[in-house]
Amino acid sequence: MASVRAAGRLQPAARTALQAGISQQTRGYASLFAGEPSGPEIKTQIPGPKSQQAIKELDKVFDTRAVNMLADYTQSKGNYIVDPDGNVLLDVYAQIASIPVGYNNPTLAKAAQSPEMINSLINRPALGNFPSHDWAQILETGILSVAPKGLDQVFTATAGSDANECAFKAAFMYKAQQRRGGPDVEFTAEELSSCMNNSLPGASNLSILSFKSAFHGRLFGTLSTTRSKPIHKLDIPAFDWPQATFPLLKYPLEEHATENAKAEADALADVERLITTFPHPPAAVIVEPIQSEGGDNHASPAFFRGLRELTAKHDVLFIVDEVQTGIGATGKFWAHEHWDLPTPPDMVTFSKKAQTAGYYYGNPALRPNKPYRQFNTWMGDPARAILFRGIIDEVKRLNLVEHTAKTGDYLYAGIEKLAVKYPGQFKNLRGKGQGTFIAFDSPQRDAFLKKAKTVGVNIGGSGESAVRLRPMLIFDKVHADILLEAMEKIVKM
Template identity: 60%
Template structure:
């Protein structure tokens, strides 16, 4: 099948009319990027990939491996495996490749003196920050800060970013309760036994089907799949319903509005009736529930959440770990909401290659040192890469370009979903850049779509129970979208 696909080539999707290409940033970055998927082995994974993966399995849990990659020979929007196959990658390391594989601007940043010393003399930033760390942050991570955000706490991963945001929320709320008083003897002694009042009895509220990480606090707020949580002790924290919208949106405006109103009413009921006042420190919510199935809600719902949190003096954390850095057609997906009051914290990771959370209220930084703390408190080498990413995104207008190619891609997918409606449905992500997903008839069809796409040279990923999500780079252009659409049409025809 792979060789047949290679002989056939990948042509313009039959469901699309001719277009005029805009200037290609991908071509500037990657003049030697493949023009279509390339196949060497009869199967993916091929024999070399299978052999290397078996060897890896002797020392590392390799059971989730798609194939073993060759990153030296990956380029732009194409990932290479060790057999030499080159696949158009619209999964991109689970949404975390911003500018394509082996981007020359990032290679230059990696070769810089700043990077050299950040790597070999990696500092414990809270105790021994480097002389240029403020500059690195101001030119990158802070330059990209969401509206209303002026400060950042850097972290080690998306899970860590959310965990430290939770800690900031708890310390903030207890500081307000305590007022000008110092810690009591009872607090100082009880906390050493993991008991109240020193150990907080406050909670973080999350939403059904949300995903916020796999550490203990973040896992307690994760609600996407049971397998993520089984056997792990969890905090008894609440969850609220997230709207289950019907698609196409334009056909279900009344039903979807009623669904969002119902969810908001239940959200406030939980706050008022199930928990005593000021016992919910914060809520955390994704602009799109990514791992849980790419579940969307409207600006009305998110503005409602913000209004209710302000009313009850609850902090609002927006988890932009997967949605941030341009993929939605805005640098930060929550910018689509046009909130009247910004969220209190915004966490990030993945496409920024760094991690942390933004905030503006100085009271979210505890009064005493060593409370929000670990050895590294982030990583300046990752902040240097984040700076290069931000500067390249800004230089080339990649957020705007992603919005444009996303519109084109969505229109093509809409035609395919209408044509193969017995197999795929619930296309979502209109006007949301390339952050697009759809449902398959069942899990079996979804898995067949993923496998058949890979056979035809497209690496793609699923989410939720029956959904497929697109997570291409910000250098994914119409020429790549045409290949993807043609492959998907071929796959939808046979699954």
Template identity: 30%
Template sequence: ISTVKGFHGKTLGALSATWNPKYRNPFKSLISENFKFMPFGKLEKAEETITEETAAVIVEPVQGEGGVHVAPPGYLQGLREICDDRGVVLIFDEVQTGFGRTGRMWASEHWNVTPDIMCVAKALGGGLPIGATIAKADIMDSLKTGEHSSTFGGNPLACAAACATIDVILEENLPERAQSLGKRFKRILEKMVDEFRVLREVRGLGLMIGLESRLFVYNVLMKALEDGLILLYSGRNVIRFLPPLVIEINQLERAAEILKGIFAEEDKSLIEKRRKPPSAL
């Protein structure tokens, strides 16, 4: 079981767990039909969907591509209890949230919940491609030697980069830095929400933040590029901020200043459209 708006990758096995039809439909004849999708954050729906016949539940503690939605209080704890009660494996996808991004080494630490399996990647390699699966001993021991492998699995260069990256994250206390900078940047964005009509909400943890607009953000992304600011979207109306954990506060403030100018234009355009009289028939 996966979640609505959940994203777990585009390779064939992972694509089966990814919700977005845009990614699934071109490969529909190949992906597994053994997945069901339940709403994210709704424990009562999880109670209905997860049964003794369920093999596993996979969830992001903070949905990334789905719009930067943080798991509501009690949700992950509730999933843990349901899975324990029904003998179901609980998988956390921390590919985007892991390694300090949300202000803790693992996002799941915010809720003090431990999964049976955890998927990690992205920040692990410090820019080099590497992914890893971390699991409880009995789960890992269920695989026989050679049963699961890949051509570049255990690549020595990528593994050396991962070891060095983890050392830096721990030695420089980057999770705590992400938490501190994230709070400050979030306050800046919240002031922008109060100031501009086109903005609706700010949400996120640490340096994983979503800024939701009332309009599509394509024009904002393109205008920001012209000013030297590279932004990421998360759905058609959410700007997703995933800056490096070593970013400086003055760089975040500069990004906010660029966005203020763009949103001022967006606000002005919105007001003019509303004031414009309807054309005569």
């Protein structure tokens, strides 16, 4: 049995109680991940002496000011992350929601050792010019096998910001093509010359509409749609693009139904106002199913259906950013499946748990009318596409989407009980029916996150006061019990 010590800060009696709880939970437990630790184990303060020395060495050549903790990935396994000092933490942050099926997953290790993977790694192709003979087969058996309904094509990319940025380009070229009269209409000499001077008519006056508190990336285009924190945007030139109000719901939802319905109606009215009056007309509206970095802000399926109707009404593309919400964490493979849309989004961007990136689309007109317009050297990475295929296989083999839905219900109910027992400590609990994509507001959020490490849990925050849960898809009820007991310890410390 793994022992749990809170970095030397918990009293002995508290340590004994937590150890006993974990012993009871793990007795007879068959993990989805064979051989993972049975619970957290804290041997030193975090960072400990070995981590401190390693961070000091790293800082000579790499900026370490954002380091959360140093990890030893050779020792990390399943739901548990290990540091150089041997501290074992239950990881419910999972590399900012990016680890789907556990550290050192044997299925992924097998995929990584395949001749197909080795060939992709040592002969990385410039996919636009020199795709491999089996690229279509890799896509069809992996990325496209889980494409959102109605979207049967993909543009592959490297990261989430890259995926969104390329989706923006596709939207701009599509809309300009419409204005021009269709894909067969040639560019004018004025368009060709003016774009080289970053001026009209060649340089479009179109925009992308995003929402307040949104996060879509840190590249130049995506940064102009990111509205979560000033530190991301400060000093960076930005486009004059519109931001609509995102409905900030009040909780519990059932007690504020009228107010929340009005907030969503007002937000939709704001979107329509901007679509119709903003001086730089939106080519697309981009939205996250759950505003993750901005504070885990939710809206109802009715709101998103209304958004889809508005974009269709005004001939504006609808981009759903599933970089953080995609692949199972909400109890659906894609979070927008919760909405029951009348027609699919025009594009769905993805990354993180896919371990690759890109955007799905269905309309062939979203392909630019000429080559090299949507292009870069790599255009994604076959090795990462193969890894995503392995992730998909593991998700299907273990039925992890349905598993996550059930585990999320169990975890949510446990936090609800804590919220009743400790008033004001777990405020605005949200994410019911959304798998393990759960969050709450803490009155001392940063202290909560820091204390979590002392009781053997790695957890993250978002927005100004939210504690967000981003466990892996193999997170089970036994891990939920460990987490719930740890959270109770934190608020009592």
